[in-house]
Amino acid sequence: MRxxxxxxxxxxxxxxxxxxxxxxxxxxxxTVSTRHLQGVLDRVGVVQIDSVNVLTRSHYLPFFSRLGPxxxxxxxxxxxxxxxxxxxxxxxxxxxxxxATWPLFASRMRAAEQEAxxxxxxxxxxxxxxxxxVLDEVTRxxxxxxxxxxxxxxxxxxxxxxxxxxxxSAVKRALEWLFWxxxxxxxGRTASFERRYAAxxxxxxxxxxxxxxxxDTARSDDEAITELVRIAAQAxxxxxxxxxxxxxxxxxxxxxxxxxxxxxxxxxxxxxxPGWRGTAYxxxxxxxxxxVHVEALVSPFDSLVWHRPRxxxxxxxxxxxxxxxxxxxxxxxxxxxxxxxxxxxxxxxDLKADxxxxxxxxxxxxxxxxxxxxxxGALRRELMSMADWLGLNDVxxx
Numbered sequence: 001m002r003x004x005x006x007x008x009x010x011x012x013x014x015x016x017x018x019x020x021x022x023x024x025x026x027x028x029x030x031t032v033s034t035r036h037l038q039g040v041l042d043r044v045g046v047v048q049i050d051s052v053n054v055l056t057r058s059h060y061l062p063f064f065s066r067l068g069p070x071x072x073x074x075x076x077x078x079x080x081x082x083x084x085x086x087x088x089x090x091x092x093x094x095x096x097x098x099x100a101t102w103p104l105f106a107s108r109m110r111a112a113e114q115e116a117x118x119x120x121x122x123x124x125x126x127x128x129x130x131x132x133x134v135l136d137e138v139t140r141x142x143x144x145x146x147x148x149x150x151x152x153x154x155x156x157x158x159x160x161x162x163x164x165x166x167x168x169s170a171v172k173r174a175l176e177w178l179f180w181x182x183x184x185x186x187x188g189r190t191a192s193f194e195r196r197y198a199a200x201x202x203x204x205x206x207x208x209x210x211x212x213x214x215x216d217t218a219r220s221d222d223e224a225i226t227e228l229v230r231i232a233a234q235a236x237x238x239x240x241x242x243x244x245x246x247x248x249x250x251x252x253x254x255x256x257x258x259x260x261x262x263x264x265x266x267x268x269x270x271x272x273x274p275g276w277r278g279t280a281y282x283x284x285x286x287x288x289x290x291x292v293h294v295e296a297l298v299s300p301f302d303s304l305v306w307h308r309p310r311x312x313x314x315x316x317x318x319x320x321x322x323x324x325x326x327x328x329x330x331x332x333x334x335x336x337x338x339x340x341x342x343x344x345x346x347x348x349x350d351l352k353a354d355x356x357x358x359x360x361x362x363x364x365x366x367x368x369x370x371x372x373x374x375x376x377g378a379l380r381r382e383l384m385s386m387a388d389w390l391g392l393n394d395v396x397x398x
Contacts, residue, residue, distance in 0.1 A: 005271045007280070011288065012238050012273045013314050013343050018287040019237030020044060020304045021066045022294045022340070032070035037078060038085050040066050041098060045231040046248065047086075048301040049094045051193050052323065054335045055351045056390060059096060061299035061337075069389040080188030083205035088186035088195070091248055092306070099208045101231065102185075104224040106215035109182030120177040123170050134174045135183060142198035143187035146172040149197070182215060222257065225250060229258040233268055235303065236310075237286040240278055243310045247303070276313050294340040295378040297349060297386060305338060317345045317368065333364040339379050346371035347379060353390055360387035362397040 007015070017023060021043045027036055040063050041047060050058040060072050078085040079096060086096040089105055124131060137152045138144055144152065150171045175197050178184045185203035187196045204212040219227070232247035233239060239247075245255040259281060262268040268281040298304055300321040305311045312318050319338055322330040333350025340346070350364040360383060367375075383395045 004279075005269065005282075007238065007271050007273050007282070009274055009314075010343070012276075012280070014289050014292045015237040015282070015286050016239075016304075016314055017292045017294060017340075017343060018289050019235060019283065022296065022304070023287060023289050023292050026066070026068040029069065032067050032074075034074055034078060034085075036067050037063055037070065037075055041086050041096065043235065044303045045097065045101070045235045046091045046303065047096045048092050048303070048306065049088065049096065050301050052335065053193075055337075055353050057193070058299050058301040061297075062302050064386065064389060065296040065298050065302065069385060076188070084203060085205075087203060088188075090180055092246075092303075093249075093301075099205050100211075101228075102204075102208070103211045103215055104219075104228050106182070106219075106224060107221040109180070109215060112177065113181040113183075120173060123173050123177075127170055130170060131174045131178070134171060135178055138175070138178070138184050138197045139199045142184070142202060143196035144198070145190060145194040145196055146175050147194070149175060185212075222254070222261075225254045226258040226261050229255055230262060230267060233262065233281060233283045234285065236283070238271065238273070238280050238282045239310065240276060240280050242278075243307050244281065246307045246310075273313075292343045294343065295382055296340050297337045297351075297382055298340060299337060300335070311345075315345045319345065319348070332366050336364075339375070339382070341372065341375035341378055344370075346375045349379070349383075351386075353392060355392070358391075358393040360390065360392045360395045362395065365397060 014023075021040055027033075044062065047059050047062050052058065055061075056072075060075065063070060063075060079087070084099060087099050087102055088094060088096055089102055090108070091097045091101070091105065120131070133153060134149055137149050141152055153171070175184070175195075179186065179195070179197060182200075184197045185200050187198040187203050189195055200212050201209055228248045228250060229244055232244050235247065236243060241252065241255060241259060244250075244259065245252050259268060263270060263281070267284050269284060271280050271282045273280050300306075305319060308319060317338070322332060322336065323334060327334075332348045335352065336348045336350045338345045338347070339349050346368050348366045348368075349362060352361045352363060354361050362383070380395075387393070387395050
């Protein structure tokens with residue numbers, strides 16, 4: 001008879017927080033290095049990007065949550081300057097991943113190429129030759145934004161523009177399809193958040209160029225998916241099949257097969273957690289701290305909370321983002337960050353960086369019923385630290 005170990009809900013919380021990089025102390029103020037920044041990405045495996053800038057771009061926040069104040073320009077250099085330590089792809093949503101992870105999405109890239117993702121079939125039918133011309137411009141002249149590609153094409157082939165009848169949206173769709181299908185890569189973003197497209201060999205670090213060029217054909221699709229599930233399992237510590245599939249937005253059937261392979265290998269162990277639906281899987285290398293004390297504001301797009309059913313199971317809080325909810329119907333605010341104190345969520349903090357006034361504004365603050373008294377002072381300290389990190393002079397709570 002096979003015996004499945006049971007983890008308590010508290011154990012699962014602590015394991016999850018430790019796996020996500022919240023179990024240890026933050027570096028001393030002013031000492032955060034590129035090694036620390038790289039360490040966060042290596043630990044979580046993927047950092048989501050989002051264009052909302054009401055507070056700051058979302059990909060900066062996971063590093064602040066785990067490390068405290070740091071130089072955002074240093075993070076930009078890891079993404080934008082050679083040799084790149086992090087690169088962009090559609091991994092969860094648009095996201096940063098280590099360069100070694102990029103080729104693991106080869107099956108996703110082939111699917112995009114075969115299925116004419118994002119309306120590309122219509123672009124190809126309506127504007128024959130446009131995709132090839134866009135790819136040629138990026139290969140020869142990149143890195144280029146979509147607007148710069150359009151200007152370059154208008155200069156290089158003004159007659160063809162009239163013949164094709166293409167416009168900015170067609171060029172943009174062509175570029176996005178080339179990016180999704182792995183034929184071009186992102187060389188970073190502009191200050192206005194426009195993606196800069198470039199040839200693969202201009203983005204991939206030297207050690208990874210061969211794997212990028214070949215889309216890592218040394219691995220089968222099953223092996224690549226198994227490796228992605230391994231990364232997800234290590235980043236979450238303990239997780240259900242549903243959460244493991246969500247981490248890199250993988251097909252559940254493929255993830256189920258990968259889980260089976262990892263269980264047989266001994267990399268994962270089947271466990272149960274009270275209150276969780278279905279079997280959970282524990283990473284064999286996961287830390288099991290007896291105590292975790294966190295004081296951190298966490299982005300709505302942080303990998304700790306982005307799978308909302310998992311967040312509710314772990315922390316007992318039904319957390320939702322309300323950006324797309326009409327203002328009169330919002331419960332907790334527009335851009336709401338959970339505040340962690342101890343080993344759970346104790347508050348939801350709506351935040352806005354008023355750059356003109358130099359103020360970090362808190363339009364709404366909602367405390368959970370179980371929030372301990374010490375959490376109030378901890379949140380004040382965290383808000384002041386965040387304001388200083390963002391170059392703001394004050395915090396104002398409505």
